[in-house]
Amino acid sequence: MRYYVLACDFDNTLASHGRVEEKVIAALEQVRNSGRKLILVTGRELSDLIRLFPHLNLFDRVVVENGALLYRPATHEEKTLGEPPNSEFIELLRQRGVSPLGVGHVIVATREPYEKIALEAIRDLGLELQVIFNKGAVMILPSGLNKATGLIAALNELNLSSHNVVGIGDAENDH
Secondary structure (H helix, E strand, C coil): CCCCCEECCCCCCCCCCECCCHHHHHHHHHHHHCEEEEEEEEEHHHHHHHHHHHCCCCCCEEEEHCCEEEEECCCCCCCCCCCCCCCCCCCHHHHHCCCCCCEECCCCCEEEEEHHHHHHHHHCCCEEEEEECCCCCCEEEEECCCCHHHHHHHHHHHCCCHEEEEEECHHHCCC
């Protein structure tokens, strides 16, 4: 067996409109019962994901905030993989009318067309941040953090190689 891990995106991959069908849950259980590991990798914030999907215990690890936070469903432990958002940056975005504005443990999220305001605020404050796009979503993270780095952190905890992973996603940030 070469592939020991199935890494899946949530929105428009496992879920449709935030809902996961029973046949998808059954398929995940089948993969898990085969002795393979499951890792969920999503741009969503953890609290939102827990509210939407009560079956996180199917997964060995959950990577949220587009790679910035690692969650261990079996123990409910969280591990941040980056620095928390800069408070001046958040306040500046609010002052400049960015809405919606989500602030996670590490991620700052909004929607297009607010990426221009976000980029200006990053420049004005001299911050080392990157902007990641995903079907109209705008995710702002510390440079170098993304779904791939979050997946690698999860794999390291499970003592597995990226050569043993099959990944499934639907958007730019899943590449």
